[in-house]
Amino acid sequence: VQVVETGGGLIQPGGSLRLSCAASGFSVSNNYMNWVRQAPGKGLEWVSIMYPGGDTYYTDSARGRFTISRDKTKNTVYLQMNSLRADDTATYYCARDLGARDVDVWGKGTTVTVSS
């Protein structure tokens, strides 16, 4: 059971990036899948969640700019990030939770740097 994030990189302010999270050992469609981020030297911040039924939720700073989605055939979760800002710079973790925001599976993270 694991998840592997890809898609991070250096992007200019205002740009877009799509992160991917490939899962193995379980189905992303049957689980609560999250994106959590951690800015350099800072704490953890919940970014977004997709419920098994398809409902999605976002933290205030991500709502309207980020979109979480999934592809059942690829067993992959995505985070489309638009209108990126410097304060979006962080390591982004893909994470599975057990249903009550108790995350039992974490990826190693992918780093997003927003800078000109």
Place this chain on the structure above:
Amino acid sequence: QSALTQPPSASGSPGQTVSISCTGTDGDVGGHDYVSWYQQHPGKAPKLIIFAVNKRPSGVPDRFSGSKSGNTASLTVSGLQTEDEADYYCSSYAGWNVGVFGTGTKVTVL
């Protein structure tokens, strides 16, 4: 959602006991019995050590325990070991929404 409040730091000598508090509101910690704790070593992903207030995942030593009273949850590490030096974060379910993390506590083993 506002972050849950944790002390910035805590410390103890090997073998001692350290406790970390995590204070929220009626809408998160106080309203649900779904508080989790995570351990994060530098450069690593967080690791779940407590869920549902006081349950330990398989493989987590029983030196780690959790509790909750009202809007405040606590993590206790007994018999402190050098490998326990890490950052610790609490988190809570907050209804049909994203979760909320604590501000984090750096534990130093003296």
